[in-house]
Amino acid sequence: MSTPLTTPVIVSxxxxxxxxxxxxxxxxxxxxxxxxxxxxxxxxxxxxxxHVDEAFAASSVYGTRIAHGLLSLSIVVPHLAQLWKVTGAGVGINYGLNKVRFPAPTPAGARVRAGAEVLEVTELDGGWQVVLKVTYELEGGEKPVCVAEFVLRYYR
Incomplete structure (x- = not known):
């Protein structure tokens, strides 16, 4: 595996x-x-x-096989690890999602990357809840392939 090009923001x-x-x-x-x-x-x-039948997908509106939208969501962890790192937490958890949209398909073989915006930080008993809007960009695409608000919790 190659070394990531992106340096994460490190925050306590x-x-x-x-x-x-x-x-x-x-x-x-x-x-x-x-x-x-x-x-x-x-x-x-x-x-x-x-997603899986080449002949079927070729005759579809997309013209090719596309990734499952939920596959986009499932690969968030390595992207987030490149974006930020929270230090001093005993545990960090995915608490859920507020809103998810898949504005454009992800064709098989395409490349995606993620950016994020910290929408909210709310104090919890023993830690913080963060709402992070994550946007997946398709290389050469006009629209994002996924926009999701992840709710993350970090505890001491």
């Missing part, structure tokens, strides 16, 4: 509120291969032909 747990409103990234590009799509289809049981 107690300094999280100072990141509100800040943009992060973008991350390095990542190729979404047909093998990635096939493995995701097998793992989730979602074998919709738009």
């Amino acid at each position: 747990l107690d300094d999280l509120p100072g990141l509100q409103g800040r943009t992060l990234g973008p991350s390095d590009w990542r190729t979404i291969s047909q093998e990635d799509i096939d493995v995701f289809a097998d793992l989730t049981g979602d074998h919709n032909p738009i």
